Amino acid sequence: MNLNLHLVRIFYHVVESQSFSRAAEKLFISQPAVSKAIKELENQLDLVLIERGLVGVKRRRAIKLTSDGEALFEHARAIFSLERVAIDDLQSRVELKQGRLAVGASSTIASYWIADYVTRFHQQYPGIDVRIEVGNTESMWQALIDCHIDLALVEGGVVDPRIVKEVWQDEELVVITHPDASFSCEDLVNQQWLVREQGSGTYLVTEKMLERLAIHPRDRLTIASNEGIARMVACGAGVAILPLCIVQDLVSLKQLKIFKVPQFKTLSRSLFLLTLKDRPVTKLQKSFIDCLKTSSIYG
Structure with missing residues (x-):
């Protein structure tokens, strides 16, 4: 019937x-x-x-x-x-009076970048429930592919025909050492390098810079936390490359020192916004993306 x-x-x-x-x-x-x-x-x-x-x-x-x-x-x-x-x-x-939005963010972005944007978006659309999933770049890429999140903000290293990747921000990077450390650029090869785990955007940029400097560290220590790396360098455990936003407080307190690399006037990396290529962008997602783009990088 x-x-x-x-x-x-x-x-x-x-x-x-x-x-x-x-x-x-x-x-x-x-x-x-x-x-x-x-x-x-x-x-x-x-x-x-x-x-x-x-x-x-x-x-x-x-x-x-x-x-x-x-x-x-x-x-x-x-x-x-x-x-x-x-x-x-x-x-x-x-009318964006209610809804849910799942945003993936790599650890650095979740800790130091995204808070202002989420706060501004929530003030404009208080009825929207925004959930932030945090992980390394690889895990956020996989979460997007599996449709567990609506979009992702990561530190690069994603090459996948199913994903649309666009530059969101540029982030300054620095080489850090203990304040009392004293060695030349040539001695970097002899230092213990503290690095993130594979799959992390920070790990990838560290590997690229070491390759450009023709440095093949004899000693490495893998730590799955940027803040953990910064603290260990402050204790004299070695050297590392980290985003300036993570270490600037410790540098101001003279617990860390920025090591100048003559070959590079500045070190930086791009932060990327990822969306699925064949997944329609909803009005809610577009509104959040528009909020993310209200910065100088987009004019």
């Missing part, structure tokens, strides 16, 4: 308004069309829904339902009540 919701809607309005003519006015159709629709619905269901007859002292036609009609009316009331809830919900999403 199929239920024709167009005919059910007409039936619902007839019963609710207790009038064929008022239902016709509300639905912008003729009264004969309403009568025809009710009869067609009864034929389709093979049920009598409305008792025909005259009642009342003024002998006006009233709407009296059979038991089957009463059952259908209750179902119709539930159906169209849910429809109104759905319309209200979707309308509020169109």
Whole structure:
């Protein structure tokens, strides 16, 4: 059995308004069309829904339902009540009054970059639930592919035809040492290098810089935390390359020293915004991306 919701809607309005003519006015159709629709619905269901007859002292036609009609009316009331809830919900999403957004961010971006943007977005759209997933670049790339997040902000190193990658920000990097360390650029090869784990954007940029300097460190220590690396360098454990935003407080406190590399006037890397190529961008996602782009890099 199929239920024709167009005919059910007409039936619902007839019963609710207790009038064929008022239902016709509300639905912008003729009264004969309403009568025809009710009869067609009864034929389709093979049920009598409305008792025909005259009642009342003024002998006006009233709407009296059979038991089957009463059952259908209750179902119709539930159906169209849910429809109104759905319309209200979707309308509020169109107007960004509610919704959920999952944003992936590599650890540096989550700790030092994204807070201002999320705060500004929440102030503009307080009904939106923004969830931040934190991990290294590789894990955020995989989460995006698996549709566990809507977009990602990472430190690079992603080459995948399924992903659209665009530059979001540029981040300054520095070589750091203990404040009392004293050695030349040539001696960098003899130092213990503290590096992030493979899959991290910081690991990739460290490897690229060492390659450009033709440095092949004899000793390495892998630590899965930029802050952990900074603290260990401050304790004299070795040298490292980290974003300036992570170490500038420790440098100001003279717990770390920035080591100048003559071959590089400045060190920097790009931070990227990732989206799925074949996944439509929702209005909510676009609004958040627009918020992310309200910075000097986009003019």
